[in-house]
Amino acid sequence: xxxxxIAIIGGGNxxxxxAQGLLKSGFSKPGDITITKRNTSxxxxxxxxGVQVHSDNQKAIAESEVIVVALKPYNVKEILSxxxxxFNPQKHILIxxxxxxxxxxxxxxxxxxxxxFRAMPNTAIAIQESMTCICHQYGTQEQVAFVEKMFNxxxxxxxxxxxxxxxxxxxxxxxxxxxxxxxxxxxxGGIEIGFDARTANLIAAQTVKGAAELLIRExxxxxxxxxxxxTPKGCTIAGLNEMEHQGFSSSLIKGITASYNKxxxx
Ligand SMILES: NC(=O)C1=CN([C@@H]2O[C@H](COP(=O)(O)OP(=O)(O)OC[C@H]3O[C@@H](n4cnc5c(N)ncnc54)[C@H](OP(=O)(O)O)[C@@H]3O)[C@@H](O)[C@H]2O)C=CC1
Ligand SMILES: O=C(O)[C@@H]1CCC=N1
Numbered sequence: 725x726x727x728x729x730i731a732i733i734g735g736g737n738x739x740x741x742x743a744q745g746l747l748k749s750g751f752s753k754p755g756d757i758t759i760t761k762r763n764t765s766x767x768x769x770x771x772x773x774g775v776q777v778h779s780d781n782q783k784a785i786a787e788s789e790v791i792v793v794a795l796k797p798y799n800v801k802e803i804l805s806x807x808x809x810x811f812n813p814q815k816h817i818l819i820x821x822x823x824x825x826x827x828x829x830x831x832x833x834x835x836x837x838x839x840x841f842r843a844m845p846n847t848a849i850a851i852q853e854s855m856t857c858i859c860h861q862y863g864t865q866e867q868v869a870f871v872e873k874m875f876n877x878x879x880x881x882x883x884x885x886x887x888x889x890x891x892x893x894x895x896x897x898x899x900x901x902x903x904x905x906x907x908x909x910x911x912x913g914g915i916e917i918g919f920d921a922r923t924a925n926l927i928a929a930q931t932v933k934g935a936a937e938l939l940i941r942e943x944x945x946x947x948x949x950x951x952x953x954x955t956p957k958g959c960t961i962a963g964l965n966e967m968e969h970q971g972f973s974s975s976l977i978k979g980i981t982a983s984y985n986k987x988x989x990x
Pocket of ligand 1: 734735737738739763795803822844846847897
């Protein structure tokens, strides 16, 4: 089966980031990607690179094999129900990146036996640095291999049980925002102790990148690396302990559970 042509239904923040990643990685040629939304003016940068940009979801599905659904959770069911007849289980695979919409719900609103995947990437997919969690229903080995190959071009993937998909949304997708807010706070602190904003931004971002690489490349536990930095009676432990007194770890954990509860309880 040929899975060359990819339609992204919903070319917003995440949909357009996926298109950018597919182009940057060379996984797709511009002419093999179609991306839809109602107001297409925001996708001019993709159209300029040769991506097909329009508002006709039926046409996009008919001309593609892989359908990535990147619509908002509140309108995905209505839109997919209207497109039900456009899907062909012998031709299409559907990959939903929509938060909180389950495989069996997608099954109910599309056509029987359509190979269904849920993927939870993050916006770093635009630069091939996503963390993407994947689960599926009715996918053959070949289709699963294709979906993993596609997202492996766009970062790192892990296959998970669907019951962990909401947790994946929080830790992986929301996690980008948490990490950026951490960096921003570092920048604010950095300016207060003397750096200009641009230099503080570079130092904070590169330092966080280095910390993450220590864990990823060396397979270390964070506390092992923290022990190397915390000189006895030194400035690091003084700062870290003050952060903990102010509720640093606790506030992050509470934020993560608040995000999770927002998905599961509404
Ligand atoms: N942003 C993120 O970091 C992540 C988002 N997600 C999930 O991905 C999904 C998309 O999120 P996000 O990209 O942030 O949201 P956006 O609102 O940015 O994107 C959704 C897009 O859908 C378009 N749209 C609305 N109606 C239609 C229609 N009938 N046909 C085609 N397109 C339509 C909208 O454009 P227009 O109004 O012009 O039609 C809009 O640009 C959500 O379900 C979200 O939970 C998952 C992981 C990370
Ligand atoms: O905030 C949201 O609801 C979406 C899901 C994960 C990232 N953005």
